[in-house]
Amino acid sequence: MTPPNPGKASPDLDSSGSGRLAHAPADHPPMPRKKIGVVLANLGTPDATDYWSMRRYLSEFLSDKRVVDYPDWKWQPLLQLIILSRRPFKSGEAYRSIWNTEQDESPLLTTTREQTRKIADGLYEAHGDDVVVDFCMRYGNPSTDSVLRRMQAEGCERILFFPLYPQYASPTTATANDQAFRTLMKLKWQPAIRTVPAYFEHPAYLDALASSVREAYESAETPPEVLVASYHGVPKRYLLEGDPYHCQCQKTTRLLREWLGWEKDAIHTAFQSKFGPEEWVGPATVEHVAELARQGRKHIAVVSPAFSSDCVETLEEIEEEIRESFLEAGGETFTYIPCLNDRDDHIAALLSIIDNELAGWV
Template sequence: MGDKPGLLLVNLGSPDAPTAKATRKYLGQFLHDYRVIDTTRWLWCPILHGIILRVRPAKSAKAYASIWAEPEGLEGPHDKMEAPLVRITRGQAEGVQARLGENVEVEIAMRYGNPSIGHGLDALKAKGCTRIAVLPLYPQYAGATTASVYDGVAMALEERMDVPELRFLRHYYDDPRYIAALASSIDDHLATLDWTPDCIMTSYHGLPQSYVDKGDPYQGECFETTELLRQHMGKTKSELYATFQSRFGPKAWLQPYTDKTLEKLPDEGVKKVAVMMPGFSADCLETLEEIKIEAHETFEEHGGTHFTAIPCLNTREDHLDLLADLARERLLNGWL
């Protein structure tokens, strides 16, 4: 069949269905990852299995159910059968495949859940790919995301005798084309509104502060993304700034917190807010439910009058162009 290079697009993942059973299985895999929770296993596992996986799946399943059919405009063979994150990633793969042409095979994988990394590697192997490039769909590097993809690939290959040649993309948080795509997405979305926001918040997924204290560069890369976006758009620090969402557990997480910032803004005279999530390449639970629904409610409860969540880059043409260019220039160079 020849020796085409393969490209594996990897994102975080979602449950197979918006049910407590499926969510429990997904959370069990996710929260067992030492990159995600670095607490000693003898202490963490009893908490995880004795408390969290007994209580949280039902609540999380309800949240997934509220966004399962979103976002609009993704009709097709996978419509409503898979979580938004998985459906969008499939659309991204189709767009990247069209741009790279028949000389490359493109597949998707999820770090947790399905389709698994092992499934993606098997699919590429079945197509004759012995050289595989892995593109984690995380613009900013973090040990809990990008490095965990490295681990996932290694674990998927650890019992195989025939291991492919591998290349990995570490990050693309400062690529000018990524910054330009973010700026264009803001302009396009705000043009659909009949009001103008007082400020734009860039909300990134949080990490425990201890991870950054140990050397994780994630926080700095998030701040740099926002600074580059600010410069590109000619905004001031009060007009466009970074916050962090999705706290979990009692530890201190990266600040400023998105929810706490939204709570205090109305008292400071900021009544109209737009929130974008530059660290997410595709809309998912954390953007569609946590920000679009929960954060919206929080802002209005504290006196805000206008709120909008700017969609992730998803399958925008400029985003697909970026992903294809990153693959050509930084992963497939010399293989084509």
């Protein structure tokens, strides 16, 4: 006997397509057909670049205990009274330099929406309308809570939650999952939920990443002498407390080098975006590229394997601040290799991961 497909209409529903239960009383409300949901989760974005939009976004982001884990009595007065009185101006300026003015939104939002559309098309081709695809942001809009609730209202009794971070880190993957679980804690009827683990070792992801590097090198007027893999940094304390992120970043660089067939010194690992007085994992990208220039490496490329989409940390920090650091130290050509974004090979890799994680559901 063939087992029932969990994505198909329930045998308890009548055959009219009305969504009404076959054996329910006439006044029973219609029930949506059972579906499976896939939610792509990214970091987040401010709604606009003005002071108050930036302040709301930064307050939510920097109040997250996964991001800054200092006690509230020590951190919140400093954050609300000092940091958020100045930082929204600086961050707003950074976002304005990369803002998608045509759609009046951040590039991260634009790219995540396009990734979602392509993944939805791929899953529709494979499974029809049994699988519903959407995206959410950990900070800002569309919120995790609103997307999960909407999916449940559409009949998604099983949801695959996919944080778009190749490497696991407490301030990224864990906080995205936390937010999904907070919504479940408030629901009377919880959908079954699965979370996608780190995928930096997945062959299709590494193929896409290596292809992006090869294409950039082939199109560069002056071939880079060194590739710097720049990852978002974390306090060194996180590593000592068991967060695997630093180790997974180092392994990503090694695997990328092996996929490319390059010598060991052809790729360096560095970390960017330091915030606060603590010691962070290093070396710092902004300092490392300057040191490379002083050592006579005049032509370099930078890639960001920790980001699935280009964002302010890549389009502004790498393309402007880190580029400037290299050139001012004597460098001559600086090649930034874009994130995988909505490249077809990246979408194919994400679809392969999704299909694996949906095993037994579809």
